[in-house]
Amino acid sequence: MTGGVTDKVERRERAMTEEVAVRVHPPTATREPGRRHVVCGIGGVLLLWECAVRFGGVNATDCPAPSMIVLELARLGATGVLWPALAASGMRWLTGMLTGCGLGVLLAVAAGRYRLLGGLTVPWVHLLYPVPKIALLPLFVLWLGIGELPKFVIIALGAFFPVFINTRHGMSRLPRRYDEVVAVYPVGTRYYVRRILLPAVYPSVFAGLKLAAGSALVLLVAAEMLAADTGIGALILQYGDLMLTASLLACVTVLAAAGLAIQYLIGCWERAVVRWR
Amino acid sequence: MKEFCIDRVGYVYRRNGGDVQALDGVTGTIAAGEFVALVGPSGCGKSTLLRLAAGLLAPTSGRLVWRGEVKAPRTAMVFQDAGLFPWLTVRDNVALALESGRLSREERAARVTERLAQTGLLAAAEALPGELSGGQRQRVGIARALVTAPDLLLLDEPFSALDAQTRRVLEEELIRYWLTLRPATLYVTHNLTEAVRLADRVWIMTGAPGRLIDEQRTDIPRAERYTAAAGPAIAAVTEQIWARIREGHR
Numbered sequence: 033m034t035g036g037v038t039d040k041v042e043r044r045e046r047a048m049t050e051e052v053a054v055r056v057h058p059p060t061a062t063r064e065p066g067r068r069h070v071v072c073g074i075g076g077v078l079l080l081w082e083c084a085v086r087f088g089g090v091n092a093t094d095c096p097a098p099s100m101i102v103l104e105l106a107r108l109g110a111t112g113v114l115w116p117a118l119a120a121s122g123m124r125w126l127t128g129m130l131t132g133c134g135l136g137v138l139l140a141v142a143a144g145r146y147r148l149l150g151g152l153t154v155p156w157v158h159l160l161y162p163v164p165k166i167a168l169l170p171l172f173v174l175w176l177g178i179g180e181l182p183k184f185v186i187i188a189l190g191a192f193f194p195v196f197i198n199t200r201h202g203m204s205r206l207p208r209r210y211d212e213v214v215a216v217y218p219v220g221t222r223y224y225v226r227r228i229l230l231p232a233v234y235p236s237v238f239a240g241l242k243l244a245a246g247s248a249l250v251l252l253v254a255a256e257m258l259a260a261d262t263g264i265g266a267l268i269l270q271y272g273d274l275m276l277t278a279s280l281l282a283c284v285t286v287l288a289a290a291g292l293a294i295q296y297l298i299g300c301w302e303r304a305v306v307r308w309r
Numbered sequence: 310m311k312e313f314c315i316d317r318v319g320y321v322y323r324r325n326g327g328d329v330q331a332l333d334g335v336t337g338t339i340a341a342g343e344f345v346a347l348v349g350p351s352g353c354g355k356s357t358l359l360r361l362a363a364g365l366l367a368p369t370s371g372r373l374v375w376r377g378e379v380k381a382p383r384t385a386m387v388f389q390d391a392g393l394f395p396w397l398t399v400r401d402n403v404a405l406a407l408e409s410g411r412l413s414r415e416e417r418a419a420r421v422t423e424r425l426a427q428t429g430l431l432a433a434a435e436a437l438p439g440e441l442s443g444g445q446r447q448r449v450g451i452a453r454a455l456v457t458a459p460d461l462l463l464l465d466e467p468f469s470a471l472d473a474q475t476r477r478v479l480e481e482e483l484i485r486y487w488l489t490l491r492p493a494t495l496y497v498t499h500n501l502t503e504a505v506r507l508a509d510r511v512w513i514m515t516g517a518p519g520r521l522i523d524e525q526r527t528d529i530p531r532a533e534r535y536t537a538a539a540g541p542a543i544a545a546v547t548e549q550i551w552a553r554i555r556e557g558h559r
Binding site for chain 2: 209210212213215216217218219220223227228231232234306307308309
């Protein structure tokens with residue numbers, strides 16, 4: 033009997049001195065990959081690819097190893113083949129982007145401010161947005177000639193739609209409070225557009241810009257493949273015809289790097305402009 | 310002498326599922342230099358009345374007018390969430406209220422600086438609203454309203470999202486700033502004690518549709534309202550208002 037009570041007390045005392053750590057389980061609905069994961073993911077695939085070509089019997093002519101592509105890229109740079117093509121493509125992309133994005137923002141803001149203009153433009157934009165823009169290139173060549181203009185127009189079109197749609201979307205979702213504040217404390221149109229409306233839609237404009245940059249890059253390459261003698265797209269087509277896969281993939285690498293750099297720069301620009309977020 | 314008159318004002322919200330009568334025959338006047346608090350149950354139309362006074366809505370019936378010596382009455386409003394533009398600095402948010410006036414740039418800047426100094430925001434003048442605490446943001450909202458030297462000051466539950474301590478501090482600050490300008494003021498709140506401490510008169514509303522059912526004067530000297538001695542008097546008036554709201558509910 034006494035032994036039983038002593039056991040109970042001992043068990044209770046033991047139980048009091050035992051510690052169970054709190055289980056840490058932070059909410060993890062979505063997890064962004066860390067830098068290490070990204071490096072491992074990309075490096076691992078490139079390593080596998082390299083091994084497959086070097087030791088796995090994959091034909092290097094059909095699918096050159098990453099190291100071969102890097103060497104070819106260096107050669108294209110050193111021989112001066114790459115730079116004129118890059119400059120031509122860059123000029124087309126920049127002209128198209130500036131025109132398309134500028135028009136997209138201006139027209140979206142105007143369409144948001146003036147109902148008649150909104151009624152005239154918005155349905156057309158939504159109607160034309162799904163049309164693959166590159167399908168219109170032959171028509172633009174017919175209308176505008178074989179020069180640079182049809183390419184600028186097609187790239188500008190590709191940039192225009194995402195910027196217009198995103199800016200409009202941003203304007204339609206502005207908090208009602210902004211309008212109420214401006215109704216109580218009236219401001220001039222210039223002040224309203226410059227200091228209130230545009231900053232309010234900047235996040236949407238930048239979302240549109242990022243999509244537009246990618247869309248313009250795709251259309252740039254497509255347009256150069258179809259109707260240009262210069263530019264990265266034209267080079268890719270030329271190397272494809274000659275089965276120079278390493279050179280072809282070197283050009284693709286340049287495009288990928290350009291795409292990444294553009295997205296990074298737009299991100300930096302966004303952080304500088306939308307610093308209140 | 311001038312006064313803001315709410316004359317048999319009614320408001321109907323037009324909705325797809327049918328019209329909703331939010332206000333019906335609301336009548337009252339607020340004289341210059343008078344602080345009126347508006348209390349009542351949720352959804353009784355307090356904020357609707359405030360939005361009508363601000364000109365954000367047009368009354369379905371009745372009218373809102375100024376009587377007396379007033380040419381171009383200025384209205385200012387303090388919103389529940391301060392209503393600041395997050396990309397404008399504190400200074401620019403306050404200066405925005407003077408944009409439509411005829412003041413020169415220098416005069417505007419001087420008035421903004423003066424108001425920021427008064428509200429203790431001068432050190433944070435170049436900060437963005439996102440860098441401020443909730444209480445400071447609301448201070449900016451008050452500074453923006455006062456910088457216009459308004460004839461009518463409207464406040465829509467400005468302290469409802471703040472903690473009790475900050476509320477009390479801002480309440481005392483608000484009345485200090487208010488005493489320097491003394492505009493006709495309509496203050497919407499759910500907090501009866503706050504209403505009694507701040508106001509000269511408390512309008513009591515009942516809902517569905519919103520009507521003013523009573524008015525309670527708070528004859529407690531302003532200088533004593535934030536002292537312990539005034540506690541019982543404030544509690545007594547608060548109880549009377551609460552009894553009236555409860556009656557209105559039945």
